[in-house]
Amino acid sequence: MITIFGIPGPLLFGQLLLGLINGAFYAMLSLGLAIIFGMLNIINFAHGALFMMGAFVAWMLLNYLGIGYFPALILAPVIVGIFGLICEKTIISPLYKLDHLYGLLLTFGMALVIEGLFRNAYGSSGMPYRIPDVFQGATDLGFMFLPNYRGWVVIAALIVCLATWAIIEKTFIGARLRAATENAPLVQAFGVNVPRLITLTYGAGVALAAFAGVLAAPIYSVNPNMGSNFIITVFAVVVIGGMGSILGSIVTGFALGVIEGLTKVFYPQGSATVIFLVMVIVLIVRPRGLFGKAA
Protein backbone atom coordinates (compact mmCIF):
# COMPACT_ATOMS: atom_id res chain seq x y z
CA MET A 1 0.00 0.00 0.00
CA ILE A 2 1.22 3.52 -0.78
CA THR A 3 1.78 5.79 2.21
CA ILE A 4 2.24 9.54 1.98
CA PHE A 5 3.65 11.34 5.04
CA GLY A 6 2.96 8.15 6.95
CA ILE A 7 -0.73 8.27 5.98
CA PRO A 8 -2.14 5.35 3.97
CA GLY A 9 -2.88 6.49 0.42
CA PRO A 10 -6.54 5.41 0.28
CA LEU A 11 -7.31 7.32 3.50
CA LEU A 12 -5.62 10.47 2.21
CA PHE A 13 -7.30 10.31 -1.20
CA GLY A 14 -10.62 9.41 0.36
CA GLN A 15 -10.57 12.50 2.57
CA LEU A 16 -9.35 14.62 -0.33
CA LEU A 17 -12.35 13.46 -2.33
CA LEU A 18 -14.71 14.27 0.54
CA GLY A 19 -13.03 17.65 0.75
CA LEU A 20 -13.54 18.22 -2.97
CA ILE A 21 -17.22 17.36 -2.62
CA ASN A 22 -17.71 19.75 0.30
CA GLY A 23 -15.72 22.26 -1.74
CA ALA A 24 -18.11 21.79 -4.65
CA PHE A 25 -21.02 22.78 -2.41
CA TYR A 26 -19.09 25.71 -0.93
CA ALA A 27 -18.29 26.88 -4.46
CA MET A 28 -21.88 26.65 -5.70
CA LEU A 29 -23.35 28.30 -2.62
CA SER A 30 -20.79 31.10 -2.35
CA LEU A 31 -21.15 31.73 -6.07
CA GLY A 32 -24.89 32.23 -5.62
CA LEU A 33 -24.33 34.47 -2.60
CA ALA A 34 -21.81 36.57 -4.55
CA ILE A 35 -24.12 37.02 -7.54
CA ILE A 36 -27.04 37.99 -5.32
CA PHE A 37 -24.86 40.33 -3.30
CA GLY A 38 -23.57 42.00 -6.44
CA MET A 39 -27.04 42.95 -7.67
CA LEU A 40 -29.17 43.20 -4.53
CA ASN A 41 -26.56 44.30 -2.03
CA ILE A 42 -27.95 41.89 0.53
CA ILE A 43 -26.44 38.81 2.09
CA ASN A 44 -28.96 36.07 1.52
CA PHE A 45 -29.11 34.30 4.87
CA ALA A 46 -31.88 32.10 3.48
CA HIS A 47 -29.42 30.54 1.03
CA GLY A 48 -28.87 27.52 3.27
CA ALA A 49 -32.59 27.06 3.79
CA LEU A 50 -33.18 27.22 0.04
CA PHE A 51 -30.39 24.68 -0.51
CA MET A 52 -32.23 22.41 1.94
CA MET A 53 -35.48 23.14 0.12
CA GLY A 54 -33.90 21.98 -3.14
CA ALA A 55 -33.03 18.64 -1.57
CA PHE A 56 -36.52 18.34 -0.08
CA VAL A 57 -38.27 19.18 -3.34
CA ALA A 58 -36.24 16.44 -5.04
CA TRP A 59 -37.24 14.03 -2.26
CA MET A 60 -40.91 15.02 -2.56
CA LEU A 61 -40.88 14.69 -6.34
CA LEU A 62 -39.55 11.16 -5.95
CA ASN A 63 -41.77 10.02 -3.09
CA TYR A 64 -45.04 11.76 -3.96
CA LEU A 65 -44.92 11.91 -7.75
CA GLY A 66 -42.40 9.23 -8.64
CA ILE A 67 -40.23 11.71 -10.53
CA GLY A 68 -36.63 10.51 -10.54
CA TYR A 69 -33.27 12.11 -9.95
CA PHE A 70 -32.46 13.56 -13.37
CA PRO A 71 -35.76 15.37 -13.98
CA ALA A 72 -35.53 16.60 -10.37
CA LEU A 73 -32.12 18.05 -11.11
CA ILE A 74 -33.93 20.48 -13.45
CA LEU A 75 -37.36 20.67 -11.81
CA ALA A 76 -36.30 21.32 -8.21
CA PRO A 77 -34.16 24.39 -9.06
CA VAL A 78 -37.01 25.71 -11.22
CA ILE A 79 -39.56 25.26 -8.43
CA VAL A 80 -37.33 26.74 -5.73
CA GLY A 81 -36.24 29.47 -8.15
CA ILE A 82 -39.87 30.48 -8.70
CA PHE A 83 -40.35 30.52 -4.93
CA GLY A 84 -37.32 32.83 -4.79
CA LEU A 85 -38.78 35.12 -7.46
CA ILE A 86 -41.99 35.45 -5.49
CA CYS A 87 -40.08 36.19 -2.26
CA GLU A 88 -37.98 38.84 -4.00
CA LYS A 89 -41.03 40.53 -5.54
CA THR A 90 -43.10 40.54 -2.38
CA ILE A 91 -40.83 40.95 0.63
CA ILE A 92 -37.22 41.58 -0.34
CA SER A 93 -37.63 44.35 -2.92
CA PRO A 94 -39.16 46.87 -0.44
CA LEU A 95 -35.88 46.81 1.50
CA TYR A 96 -33.49 48.09 -1.18
CA LYS A 97 -33.75 51.69 0.00
CA LEU A 98 -32.90 50.78 3.60
CA ASP A 99 -29.68 49.84 5.38
CA HIS A 100 -28.37 46.57 3.92
CA LEU A 101 -28.44 44.98 7.36
CA TYR A 102 -32.24 44.78 7.14
CA GLY A 103 -31.86 42.46 4.15
CA LEU A 104 -29.70 40.17 6.25
CA LEU A 105 -32.24 40.19 9.10
CA LEU A 106 -35.18 39.57 6.79
CA THR A 107 -33.53 36.63 5.04
CA PHE A 108 -32.48 35.26 8.45
CA GLY A 109 -36.17 35.34 9.41
CA MET A 110 -37.03 33.62 6.12
CA ALA A 111 -34.50 30.90 6.90
CA LEU A 112 -36.02 30.32 10.36
CA VAL A 113 -39.53 30.10 8.94
CA ILE A 114 -38.60 27.73 6.11
CA GLU A 115 -36.53 25.46 8.35
CA GLY A 116 -39.13 25.50 11.12
CA LEU A 117 -41.92 24.56 8.72
CA PHE A 118 -39.94 21.63 7.30
CA ARG A 119 -38.98 20.51 10.81
CA ASN A 120 -42.65 20.52 11.81
CA ALA A 121 -43.64 18.52 8.78
CA TYR A 122 -40.76 16.02 8.58
CA GLY A 123 -38.98 16.03 11.95
CA SER A 124 -35.29 16.58 12.50
CA SER A 125 -34.03 13.15 11.54
CA GLY A 126 -32.88 12.74 7.99
CA MET A 127 -34.55 10.87 5.18
CA PRO A 128 -32.48 8.86 2.70
CA TYR A 129 -32.44 9.61 -1.01
CA ARG A 130 -31.28 6.72 -3.13
CA ILE A 131 -28.31 7.19 -5.43
CA PRO A 132 -29.59 6.89 -9.04
CA ASP A 133 -28.82 3.51 -10.63
CA VAL A 134 -26.45 4.96 -13.23
CA PHE A 135 -24.11 6.11 -10.49
CA GLN A 136 -24.26 3.03 -8.26
CA GLY A 137 -20.97 1.36 -7.54
CA ALA A 138 -17.42 2.61 -7.67
CA THR A 139 -14.57 2.88 -10.14
CA ASP A 140 -11.05 1.65 -9.45
CA LEU A 141 -8.69 4.49 -10.26
CA GLY A 142 -5.61 2.45 -9.42
CA PHE A 143 -4.72 4.43 -6.30
CA MET A 144 -8.24 4.52 -4.81
CA PHE A 145 -11.86 3.53 -5.32
CA LEU A 146 -13.96 6.43 -6.53
CA PRO A 147 -17.67 6.09 -5.74
CA ASN A 148 -19.30 7.00 -9.03
CA TYR A 149 -21.87 9.34 -7.56
CA ARG A 150 -19.23 11.41 -5.79
CA GLY A 151 -17.26 11.76 -9.00
CA TRP A 152 -20.44 12.93 -10.71
CA VAL A 153 -21.09 15.57 -8.02
CA VAL A 154 -17.66 17.10 -8.46
CA ILE A 155 -17.97 17.13 -12.26
CA ALA A 156 -21.55 18.46 -12.26
CA ALA A 157 -20.63 21.20 -9.79
CA LEU A 158 -17.63 22.22 -11.87
CA ILE A 159 -19.73 22.36 -15.03
CA VAL A 160 -22.45 24.44 -13.39
CA CYS A 161 -19.92 26.82 -11.80
CA LEU A 162 -18.06 27.33 -15.07
CA ALA A 163 -21.31 27.73 -16.99
CA THR A 164 -22.40 30.43 -14.53
CA TRP A 165 -19.06 32.12 -14.97
CA ALA A 166 -19.37 31.94 -18.77
CA ILE A 167 -22.90 33.37 -18.72
CA ILE A 168 -21.84 36.31 -16.58
CA GLU A 169 -18.57 37.06 -18.30
CA LYS A 170 -19.18 36.09 -21.92
CA THR A 171 -22.83 36.68 -22.84
CA PHE A 172 -24.93 39.72 -23.56
CA ILE A 173 -27.22 39.20 -20.57
CA GLY A 174 -24.16 38.77 -18.38
CA ALA A 175 -22.75 42.04 -19.66
CA ARG A 176 -25.98 43.81 -18.68
CA LEU A 177 -25.83 42.16 -15.30
CA ARG A 178 -22.27 43.33 -14.71
CA ALA A 179 -23.11 46.81 -15.91
CA ALA A 180 -26.11 46.99 -13.59
CA THR A 181 -23.96 45.81 -10.70
CA GLU A 182 -21.54 48.67 -11.37
CA ASN A 183 -24.07 51.41 -11.94
CA ALA A 184 -27.76 50.55 -11.90
CA PRO A 185 -29.26 54.02 -12.62
CA LEU A 186 -27.11 54.46 -15.73
CA VAL A 187 -28.06 51.04 -17.10
CA GLN A 188 -31.70 51.82 -16.41
CA ALA A 189 -31.33 55.07 -18.32
CA PHE A 190 -30.27 53.00 -21.33
CA GLY A 191 -33.62 51.27 -21.24
CA VAL A 192 -32.77 48.07 -19.39
CA ASN A 193 -35.44 46.93 -16.97
CA VAL A 194 -33.17 46.81 -13.91
CA PRO A 195 -35.79 45.76 -11.31
CA ARG A 196 -36.63 42.74 -13.46
CA LEU A 197 -32.94 41.97 -13.83
CA ILE A 198 -32.60 42.07 -10.04
CA THR A 199 -35.55 39.72 -9.59
CA LEU A 200 -34.17 37.27 -12.12
CA THR A 201 -30.73 37.43 -10.51
CA TYR A 202 -32.21 36.47 -7.16
CA GLY A 203 -34.15 33.65 -8.79
CA ALA A 204 -31.01 32.37 -10.54
CA GLY A 205 -28.91 32.51 -7.36
CA VAL A 206 -31.60 30.64 -5.47
CA ALA A 207 -31.93 28.06 -8.26
CA LEU A 208 -28.19 27.47 -8.01
CA ALA A 209 -28.57 26.77 -4.29
CA ALA A 210 -31.44 24.37 -5.00
CA PHE A 211 -29.39 22.59 -7.67
CA ALA A 212 -26.64 22.10 -5.09
CA GLY A 213 -29.32 20.79 -2.73
CA VAL A 214 -30.44 18.13 -5.21
CA LEU A 215 -26.83 17.07 -5.77
CA ALA A 216 -26.39 16.85 -1.99
CA ALA A 217 -29.55 14.81 -1.37
CA PRO A 218 -28.05 11.32 -1.99
CA ILE A 219 -24.82 12.15 -0.11
CA TYR A 220 -26.15 13.72 3.08
CA SER A 221 -29.49 12.61 4.41
CA VAL A 222 -32.28 15.00 3.46
CA ASN A 223 -33.04 16.86 6.69
CA PRO A 224 -34.24 20.35 7.67
CA ASN A 225 -30.91 21.30 9.26
CA MET A 226 -28.66 20.45 6.33
CA GLY A 227 -28.66 24.04 5.10
CA SER A 228 -27.87 25.86 8.31
CA ASN A 229 -24.86 23.61 8.88
CA PHE A 230 -23.49 24.75 5.56
CA ILE A 231 -24.39 28.39 5.41
CA ILE A 232 -22.15 29.70 8.19
CA THR A 233 -19.13 27.98 6.69
CA VAL A 234 -20.10 29.40 3.31
CA PHE A 235 -20.17 32.89 4.86
CA ALA A 236 -16.60 32.32 6.01
CA VAL A 237 -15.71 31.18 2.47
CA VAL A 238 -17.24 34.39 1.13
CA VAL A 239 -15.25 36.51 3.60
CA ILE A 240 -12.04 34.67 2.64
CA GLY A 241 -12.60 34.99 -1.10
CA GLY A 242 -14.10 38.45 -1.12
CA MET A 243 -17.18 38.88 -3.27
CA GLY A 244 -15.55 40.75 -6.13
CA SER A 245 -14.86 37.87 -8.48
CA ILE A 246 -16.90 34.97 -9.82
CA LEU A 247 -13.91 32.75 -10.56
CA GLY A 248 -12.51 33.74 -7.16
CA SER A 249 -15.60 32.34 -5.41
CA ILE A 250 -15.30 29.06 -7.30
CA VAL A 251 -11.59 28.63 -6.64
CA THR A 252 -11.91 29.60 -2.95
CA GLY A 253 -14.82 27.21 -2.45
CA PHE A 254 -13.00 24.19 -3.86
CA ALA A 255 -9.69 25.09 -2.21
CA LEU A 256 -11.23 25.43 1.25
CA GLY A 257 -13.04 22.13 0.83
CA VAL A 258 -9.72 20.45 0.08
CA ILE A 259 -8.02 22.17 3.04
CA GLU A 260 -10.84 20.93 5.27
CA GLY A 261 -10.41 17.41 3.89
CA LEU A 262 -6.66 17.45 4.51
CA THR A 263 -7.20 18.68 8.08
CA LYS A 264 -9.44 15.67 8.65
CA VAL A 265 -6.47 13.44 7.83
CA PHE A 266 -3.76 15.20 9.79
CA TYR A 267 -5.64 16.79 12.71
CA PRO A 268 -9.24 15.55 12.81
CA GLN A 269 -10.24 17.71 15.82
CA GLY A 270 -9.46 20.84 13.82
CA SER A 271 -11.52 20.01 10.74
CA ALA A 272 -14.62 21.85 11.93
CA THR A 273 -12.76 25.05 12.68
CA VAL A 274 -10.03 25.17 10.04
CA ILE A 275 -12.03 27.26 7.57
CA PHE A 276 -12.76 29.85 10.25
CA LEU A 277 -9.08 29.84 11.17
CA VAL A 278 -8.21 30.55 7.53
CA MET A 279 -10.73 33.38 7.68
CA VAL A 280 -8.94 34.86 10.70
CA ILE A 281 -5.57 34.69 8.97
CA VAL A 282 -6.90 36.22 5.77
CA LEU A 283 -8.56 39.03 7.74
CA ILE A 284 -5.29 39.84 9.47
CA VAL A 285 -3.14 39.67 6.34
CA ARG A 286 -5.53 40.90 3.69
CA PRO A 287 -8.81 42.19 5.18
CA ARG A 288 -10.56 42.67 1.85
CA GLY A 289 -10.35 38.95 1.02
CA LEU A 290 -8.21 37.09 -1.49
CA PHE A 291 -10.09 38.24 -4.58
CA GLY A 292 -11.89 41.25 -3.10
CA LYS A 293 -11.66 44.75 -4.49
CA ALA A 294 -10.31 47.50 -2.27
CA ALA A 295 -13.10 49.12 -0.29
Next chain:
Amino acid sequence: MWGFSRAQAIAFVVMVALIIVCPWVLYPVFLMKVLCFALFACAFNLMIGYVGLLSFGHAAFFGMGSYIAAWTAKHWGITAEAAILLGGATGAILGLVLGYIAIRRQGLYFAMITLGLAQMVYFFCLQAPFTGGEDGIQQVPRSPLFGVISMQPDMHIYWLVAVVFLLGFLLIHRVVHSPFGQVLKAIRENEPRATSLGYRTDDYKLIAFVLSTFLAGIAGGTKALVFGIATLTDVHYSMSGEVVLMVLLGGLGTIFGPVMGALVLSAMENYLAQFGAWVTVTQGAIFMICVLAFRRGIIGEIGAKLRIQL
Protein backbone atom coordinates in the same frame (compact mmCIF):
# COMPACT_ATOMS: atom_id res chain seq x y z
CA MET B 1 -29.11 63.00 36.15
CA TRP B 2 -27.07 60.31 34.37
CA GLY B 3 -28.20 61.76 31.09
CA PHE B 4 -31.82 60.65 31.57
CA SER B 5 -34.41 62.89 30.04
CA ARG B 6 -37.61 63.47 32.04
CA ALA B 7 -39.53 60.78 30.17
CA GLN B 8 -36.66 58.34 30.47
CA ALA B 9 -36.35 59.01 34.20
CA ILE B 10 -40.03 58.23 34.64
CA ALA B 11 -39.72 55.09 32.55
CA PHE B 12 -36.68 54.04 34.58
CA VAL B 13 -38.54 54.50 37.88
CA VAL B 14 -41.44 52.45 36.50
CA MET B 15 -39.03 49.72 35.44
CA VAL B 16 -37.35 49.60 38.86
CA ALA B 17 -40.75 49.53 40.55
CA LEU B 18 -41.81 46.61 38.34
CA ILE B 19 -38.59 44.75 39.13
CA ILE B 20 -39.34 45.15 42.85
CA VAL B 21 -43.04 44.27 42.69
CA CYS B 22 -43.11 41.53 40.05
CA PRO B 23 -41.49 38.65 41.99
CA TRP B 24 -44.46 38.66 44.37
CA VAL B 25 -46.84 38.29 41.46
CA LEU B 26 -44.92 36.28 38.85
CA TYR B 27 -42.62 33.27 38.98
CA PRO B 28 -39.19 34.63 40.08
CA VAL B 29 -37.17 32.14 37.98
CA PHE B 30 -38.95 33.38 34.85
CA LEU B 31 -38.23 36.98 35.83
CA MET B 32 -34.56 36.17 36.37
CA LYS B 33 -34.41 34.66 32.90
CA VAL B 34 -35.93 37.86 31.52
CA LEU B 35 -33.43 40.03 33.41
CA CYS B 36 -30.43 37.99 32.23
CA PHE B 37 -31.59 38.19 28.63
CA ALA B 38 -32.44 41.87 29.05
CA LEU B 39 -28.87 42.61 30.13
CA PHE B 40 -27.57 40.50 27.23
CA ALA B 41 -29.82 42.40 24.82
CA CYS B 42 -28.78 45.79 26.25
CA ALA B 43 -25.13 44.82 25.74
CA PHE B 44 -25.87 43.82 22.14
CA ASN B 45 -27.82 47.03 21.58
CA LEU B 46 -24.73 49.03 22.53
CA MET B 47 -23.08 47.75 19.34
CA ILE B 48 -25.96 47.86 16.86
CA GLY B 49 -27.79 50.86 18.27
CA TYR B 50 -24.90 53.20 19.04
CA VAL B 51 -21.95 52.02 16.92
CA GLY B 52 -24.04 50.70 14.05
CA LEU B 53 -22.27 47.34 13.90
CA LEU B 54 -24.41 44.21 13.80
CA SER B 55 -22.63 41.44 15.66
CA PHE B 56 -24.07 38.08 14.75
CA GLY B 57 -21.83 36.26 17.22
CA HIS B 58 -22.78 37.56 20.64
CA ALA B 59 -23.78 34.09 21.79
CA ALA B 60 -20.06 33.26 21.94
CA PHE B 61 -19.49 35.78 24.73
CA PHE B 62 -22.72 34.99 26.53
CA GLY B 63 -22.05 31.25 26.32
CA MET B 64 -18.37 31.37 27.28
CA GLY B 65 -19.20 33.65 30.22
CA SER B 66 -21.79 31.13 31.29
CA TYR B 67 -19.37 28.17 30.93
CA ILE B 68 -16.55 29.82 32.89
CA ALA B 69 -18.84 31.03 35.67
CA ALA B 70 -20.42 27.57 35.91
CA TRP B 71 -17.09 25.75 35.87
CA THR B 72 -15.41 27.95 38.47
CA ALA B 73 -18.44 27.95 40.76
CA LYS B 74 -18.65 24.16 40.56
CA HIS B 75 -14.99 23.11 40.68
CA TRP B 76 -13.34 25.93 42.61
CA GLY B 77 -16.38 26.71 44.73
CA ILE B 78 -15.87 30.44 44.38
CA THR B 79 -18.49 32.90 45.57
CA ALA B 80 -21.37 34.06 43.40
CA GLU B 81 -20.08 37.56 42.69
CA ALA B 82 -16.62 36.22 41.76
CA ALA B 83 -18.12 33.66 39.37
CA ILE B 84 -20.22 36.32 37.65
CA LEU B 85 -17.27 38.70 37.36
CA LEU B 86 -15.12 35.89 35.96
CA GLY B 87 -17.84 35.29 33.38
CA GLY B 88 -17.66 38.97 32.46
CA ALA B 89 -13.87 38.89 32.27
CA THR B 90 -14.08 35.89 29.95
CA GLY B 91 -16.48 37.77 27.71
CA ALA B 92 -14.20 40.82 27.68
CA ILE B 93 -10.99 38.90 26.88
CA LEU B 94 -12.68 36.88 24.16
CA GLY B 95 -14.27 40.08 22.87
CA LEU B 96 -10.89 41.79 22.74
CA VAL B 97 -9.37 39.00 20.65
CA LEU B 98 -12.32 38.40 18.32
CA GLY B 99 -13.19 42.09 18.12
CA TYR B 100 -9.65 42.95 17.05
CA ILE B 101 -10.13 40.64 14.06
CA ALA B 102 -13.74 41.53 13.28
CA ILE B 103 -13.53 45.34 13.28
CA ARG B 104 -11.33 45.18 10.19
CA ARG B 105 -14.48 45.03 8.12
CA GLN B 106 -17.76 46.91 8.37
CA GLY B 107 -21.41 46.39 7.67
CA LEU B 108 -22.47 43.04 6.29
CA TYR B 109 -18.95 41.64 6.47
CA PHE B 110 -18.77 42.44 10.18
CA ALA B 111 -21.94 40.41 10.70
CA MET B 112 -20.60 37.45 8.72
CA ILE B 113 -17.20 37.56 10.42
CA THR B 114 -18.61 37.67 13.94
CA LEU B 115 -20.89 34.80 13.00
CA GLY B 116 -17.92 32.78 11.74
CA LEU B 117 -15.78 33.54 14.79
CA ALA B 118 -18.63 32.60 17.10
CA GLN B 119 -19.07 29.34 15.22
CA MET B 120 -15.41 28.63 15.90
CA VAL B 121 -16.05 29.18 19.61
CA TYR B 122 -19.05 26.87 19.35
CA PHE B 123 -16.97 24.05 17.87
CA PHE B 124 -14.33 24.66 20.54
CA CYS B 125 -16.98 24.28 23.26
CA LEU B 126 -18.34 21.18 21.54
CA GLN B 127 -14.94 19.46 21.69
CA ALA B 128 -13.19 20.90 24.76
CA PRO B 129 -13.40 18.51 27.71
CA PHE B 130 -14.23 21.11 30.38
CA THR B 131 -17.59 22.04 28.82
CA GLY B 132 -19.00 18.55 29.11
CA GLY B 133 -19.88 18.41 25.40
CA GLU B 134 -23.54 17.71 24.72
CA ASP B 135 -24.37 17.41 28.44
CA GLY B 136 -22.99 20.82 29.38
CA ILE B 137 -21.98 21.68 32.92
CA GLN B 138 -24.79 20.58 35.19
CA GLN B 139 -25.59 20.98 38.88
CA VAL B 140 -23.76 24.27 39.21
CA PRO B 141 -24.12 25.32 42.87
CA ARG B 142 -25.61 28.69 43.71
CA SER B 143 -22.62 29.60 45.83
CA PRO B 144 -23.24 32.19 48.56
CA LEU B 145 -22.77 35.87 47.83
CA PHE B 146 -19.50 37.21 49.38
CA GLY B 147 -19.27 33.77 50.95
CA VAL B 148 -21.94 34.61 53.55
CA ILE B 149 -25.37 35.35 52.06
CA SER B 150 -27.04 32.15 50.87
CA MET B 151 -28.23 32.25 47.26
CA GLN B 152 -30.26 29.04 47.48
CA PRO B 153 -33.73 30.60 47.87
CA ASP B 154 -35.03 31.99 44.59
CA MET B 155 -35.89 35.31 46.19
CA HIS B 156 -32.32 35.80 47.42
CA ILE B 157 -30.67 35.27 44.08
CA TYR B 158 -33.43 37.31 42.45
CA TRP B 159 -32.17 40.47 44.16
CA LEU B 160 -28.63 39.71 43.06
CA VAL B 161 -29.79 39.32 39.45
CA ALA B 162 -31.85 42.51 39.71
CA VAL B 163 -28.85 44.48 41.02
CA VAL B 164 -26.53 43.05 38.36
CA PHE B 165 -29.03 43.95 35.66
CA LEU B 166 -29.58 47.48 36.93
CA LEU B 167 -25.84 48.14 37.28
CA GLY B 168 -25.25 46.90 33.73
CA PHE B 169 -28.19 48.92 32.43
CA LEU B 170 -26.96 52.11 34.11
CA LEU B 171 -23.38 51.51 32.95
CA ILE B 172 -24.51 51.26 29.32
CA HIS B 173 -26.68 54.33 29.70
CA ARG B 174 -23.81 56.28 31.25
CA VAL B 175 -21.40 55.21 28.51
CA VAL B 176 -23.80 56.12 25.73
CA HIS B 177 -24.28 59.62 27.17
CA SER B 178 -20.60 60.25 27.84
CA PRO B 179 -18.23 62.06 25.44
CA PHE B 180 -17.02 58.58 24.48
CA GLY B 181 -20.59 57.67 23.55
CA GLN B 182 -20.89 60.80 21.41
CA VAL B 183 -17.85 59.71 19.43
CA LEU B 184 -19.44 56.29 18.96
CA LYS B 185 -22.55 57.92 17.53
CA ALA B 186 -20.39 60.07 15.28
CA ILE B 187 -18.75 56.89 13.97
CA ARG B 188 -22.16 55.36 13.35
CA GLU B 189 -23.37 58.39 11.41
CA ASN B 190 -20.25 59.06 9.37
CA GLU B 191 -17.08 57.14 9.98
CA PRO B 192 -14.77 58.93 7.48
CA ARG B 193 -15.78 62.24 9.06
CA ALA B 194 -14.99 60.97 12.55
CA THR B 195 -11.61 59.77 11.29
CA SER B 196 -10.90 63.14 9.69
CA LEU B 197 -11.65 64.82 13.02
CA GLY B 198 -8.77 62.87 14.49
CA TYR B 199 -10.54 60.01 16.24
CA ARG B 200 -9.01 56.55 15.93
CA THR B 201 -12.32 55.00 15.06
CA ASP B 202 -11.04 51.42 15.24
CA ASP B 203 -9.98 51.92 18.87
CA TYR B 204 -13.37 53.35 19.77
CA LYS B 205 -15.17 50.49 18.08
CA LEU B 206 -12.98 47.92 19.81
CA ILE B 207 -13.50 49.47 23.27
CA ALA B 208 -17.25 49.54 22.70
CA PHE B 209 -17.13 45.94 21.51
CA VAL B 210 -15.19 44.79 24.57
CA LEU B 211 -17.60 46.61 26.88
CA SER B 212 -20.50 44.95 25.11
CA THR B 213 -18.96 41.49 25.30
CA PHE B 214 -18.03 42.05 28.98
CA LEU B 215 -21.68 42.65 29.81
CA ALA B 216 -22.73 39.72 27.62
CA GLY B 217 -20.35 37.54 29.67
CA ILE B 218 -21.81 38.92 32.92
CA ALA B 219 -25.31 38.08 31.66
CA GLY B 220 -24.20 34.57 30.73
CA GLY B 221 -22.48 33.98 34.07
CA THR B 222 -25.54 35.17 35.97
CA LYS B 223 -27.79 32.90 33.94
CA ALA B 224 -25.52 29.91 34.66
CA LEU B 225 -25.81 30.49 38.43
CA VAL B 226 -29.57 31.02 38.34
CA PHE B 227 -30.35 27.88 36.36
CA GLY B 228 -27.40 25.84 37.63
CA ILE B 229 -26.48 24.78 34.11
CA ALA B 230 -24.35 25.93 31.17
CA THR B 231 -24.94 24.25 27.83
CA LEU B 232 -24.16 24.42 24.13
CA THR B 233 -27.48 26.21 23.55
CA ASP B 234 -25.92 29.34 25.03
CA VAL B 235 -23.07 29.43 22.47
CA HIS B 236 -25.12 28.30 19.47
CA TYR B 237 -25.70 30.79 16.68
CA SER B 238 -29.45 30.60 17.18
CA MET B 239 -28.83 32.35 20.53
CA SER B 240 -27.10 35.14 18.62
CA GLY B 241 -30.15 35.31 16.39
CA GLU B 242 -32.44 35.46 19.41
CA VAL B 243 -30.68 38.45 20.92
CA VAL B 244 -30.81 40.24 17.57
CA LEU B 245 -34.54 39.58 17.51
CA MET B 246 -35.04 40.85 21.08
CA VAL B 247 -33.40 44.16 20.24
CA LEU B 248 -35.13 44.46 16.87
CA LEU B 249 -38.53 43.72 18.40
CA GLY B 250 -38.02 46.05 21.36
CA GLY B 251 -36.53 48.87 19.31
CA LEU B 252 -33.04 49.32 17.87
CA GLY B 253 -31.10 52.10 19.53
CA THR B 254 -33.64 52.75 22.29
CA ILE B 255 -32.63 52.36 25.94
CA PHE B 256 -35.65 50.38 27.09
CA GLY B 257 -36.26 48.50 23.86
CA PRO B 258 -33.92 45.55 24.59
CA VAL B 259 -35.57 45.05 27.98
CA MET B 260 -39.02 45.00 26.42
CA GLY B 261 -37.82 42.68 23.66
CA ALA B 262 -36.32 40.26 26.17
CA LEU B 263 -39.55 40.23 28.16
CA VAL B 264 -41.81 39.62 25.17
CA LEU B 265 -39.60 36.96 23.61
CA SER B 266 -39.02 35.04 26.85
CA ALA B 267 -42.73 35.07 27.59
CA MET B 268 -43.47 33.88 24.08
CA GLU B 269 -40.96 31.05 24.35
CA ASN B 270 -42.42 29.92 27.67
CA TYR B 271 -45.86 29.88 26.14
CA LEU B 272 -44.88 28.26 22.84
CA ALA B 273 -42.38 25.72 24.26
CA GLN B 274 -45.00 22.98 24.04
CA PHE B 275 -45.39 23.44 20.29
CA GLY B 276 -41.84 22.37 19.36
CA ALA B 277 -40.56 23.80 16.11
CA TRP B 278 -43.32 26.40 15.96
CA VAL B 279 -41.08 28.54 18.20
CA THR B 280 -38.61 28.82 15.32
CA VAL B 281 -41.35 29.59 12.82
CA THR B 282 -42.84 32.26 15.08
CA GLN B 283 -39.44 33.82 15.69
CA GLY B 284 -38.75 33.90 11.96
CA ALA B 285 -42.15 35.43 11.27
CA ILE B 286 -41.57 38.12 13.92
CA PHE B 287 -38.21 38.86 12.34
CA MET B 288 -39.83 39.37 8.95
CA ILE B 289 -42.71 41.46 10.30
CA CYS B 290 -40.32 43.65 12.30
CA VAL B 291 -38.09 44.27 9.30
CA LEU B 292 -40.94 44.88 6.85
CA ALA B 293 -43.42 46.88 8.89
CA PHE B 294 -42.22 47.52 12.41
CA ARG B 295 -38.65 48.75 12.15
CA ARG B 296 -38.88 51.06 15.16
CA GLY B 297 -39.85 48.21 17.47
CA ILE B 298 -42.29 48.30 20.38
CA ILE B 299 -40.56 50.97 22.46
CA GLY B 300 -39.61 52.96 19.36
CA GLU B 301 -43.26 53.04 18.26
CA ILE B 302 -44.47 54.05 21.72
CA GLY B 303 -41.83 56.77 21.79
CA ALA B 304 -42.86 58.01 18.35
CA LYS B 305 -46.54 58.11 19.39
CA LEU B 306 -45.76 60.10 22.55
CA ARG B 307 -43.04 62.12 20.78
CA ILE B 308 -40.43 61.27 23.38
CA GLN B 309 -37.20 59.32 23.27
CA LEU B 310 -37.24 56.21 25.39
